[in-house]
Amino acid sequence: MAHHQFYTLSNGLRIIYQPTVSTVSYCGFTVNAGTRDEFSGEFGMAHFVEHLIFKGTAHRRSWHILNRMENVGGELNAYTAKEETTVYAVFLEEHLSRAVELLCDLVLHSQFPAQEIEREVEVILDEINSYKDNPAELIYDEFENLLFSGHALGHNILGEPEELLRFTSQDGRRFLRQQYIPSNMVFFFMGHTPFKRVISLLEKYIGGEPEGKGINHRVAPGGYTPFAERRILDTFQAHALVGNRAYSMFDERRVPLFLLNNMLGGPGMNSRLNIALREKTGCVYTVESSVTSYTDTGVFAIYFGTDPKKVDRCLSLMHKEFKRLRDTALSISQLAAVKKQFIGQMGVGTENRESMALGLGKTFLHYNKYDTLEESFRRVEAVTASDLLEVANEILDEKSISTLVFV
Structure with a gap:
């Protein structure tokens, strides 16, 4: 059609x-x-x-x-x-x-x-x-x-x-x-x-309604100071969130960040953090990462739940994965595999028609356009190993990462 x-x-x-x-x-x-x-x-x-x-x-x-x-x-x-x-x-x-x-x-x-x-x-x-x-x-x-x-x-x-x-x-x-x-x-x-x-x-x-003008007083957030906090909630399981400020929805670096996010803690059971924190060590039941983009900034975050005694071990394993991504560029075959998985997930996601419809509205609201799936695939294919390395060194920089733990 x-x-x-x-x-x-x-x-x-x-x-x-x-x-x-x-x-x-x-x-x-x-x-x-x-x-x-x-x-x-x-x-x-x-x-x-x-x-x-x-x-x-x-x-x-x-x-x-x-x-x-x-x-x-x-x-x-x-x-x-x-x-x-x-x-x-x-x-x-x-x-x-x-x-x-x-x-x-x-x-x-x-x-x-x-x-x-x-x-x-x-x-x-x-x-x-x-x-x-x-x-x-x-x-x-x-x-x-x-x-x-x-x-x-x-x-x-x-x-x-x-x-x-x-x-x-x-x-x-x-x-x-x-x-x-x-x-x-x-x-x-x-x-x-x-x-x-x-x-x-x-x-x-609605055609007879006057155009009007929405009241927009948005200002970009100011400076960011990384933090590390632990709060006592007296829960059976500890909950942790590790992350950083990220890119706005208009920043071209979002695409390599999406790839990095998917490789690190995306929905695939072969994500690096799922392998390191669950499959190899049994430290967590769930670990997942996400990217949220706003009009002038964004959030990259990784969540995991674990036994309170295992929080520090999980954080240590996580930071080892960060270092690997900052220090070593993906090989040609690794990059191709990462792209293939992400593109496949994007395609499968189109089966959720309600989510697709809601995406139409949000995307057109902010971009005044809507790319076809093929156009989105091409942007993913254009990402290079050096693009991923650059983004990893910025978003996963140890000096700018923040941590919040509920125990």
Whole structure:
């Protein structure tokens, strides 16, 4: 089938379209607003808004919103990140009009009814408490809070309880008016419906809205001081996160970093850290690394859980792998194998159609384009052994690595 198509409404709403042969469709809005777009005193507002837009609009009560897609077997969902919020639906092709109209109603006309706020804030508070009971997840937030100390990127997406309890209907509507506007959003669609039909529906339900301008007060994080902290949580298993600041989503060095990350602690059971920390020594059950890129910085992080008595041994083994990657360039055959594995994983990943659809929105929001899989493969193939060596010596530099351990 044809590749992606693009269109921009007169009010600035950008649309990205991916045709498929499936009768199951995915569509939604990706908003250029997340946790780092909150002002002081309103931490958690982006996530609060994401929750409350399902609780009532100028045209619907929460019950009607809940049933609008569910009654035809579809799904309605949303999530908040540090730099984006996404609201989307999954449904059979014949229900596209229903989905588009509902999504437009949510992002344009949500009212944040006062009687719903107290109940939903309790739900969010339970979510926060549940999160605190899961150190394997909590450690990621705590690590970023230290990595970006004092900066908006370090704030927990869920917010702070004392601030959440102060949020009002007026606060929610203000944030919506400031950020959920056509020029600050992308509409993504993946399905079988012709592109002209998708455009026509968006013209009908959101085309008359003014362009506006989102409030963007983002500033790049300041200087970074590496840290090494151990916190006593009195848990049965120790949890550790080791990492560094990394590259922004616009930095070309991201591609060799992705390869390095995949080789070091990616999903393959043959990753270097899985071999060193699990297969050879039995020190851990899980070890994994990840790369998160923001518009002006990024995070490289490695997580593992182990017996508290084995933390230092795990860290020592990990740093040995770092040194190998800093000191020795990959051979031609090793580099080819690393690329082949990563490209294969990228291809297999396209089978997750929901993840692909969500990626459409985020990618088009920030890059105003979307590369084909073949173009992505070519960028991977262009990486050299010296590229990997350079990135390893920067990101895995012992002097700039930080460590956080929960014991």
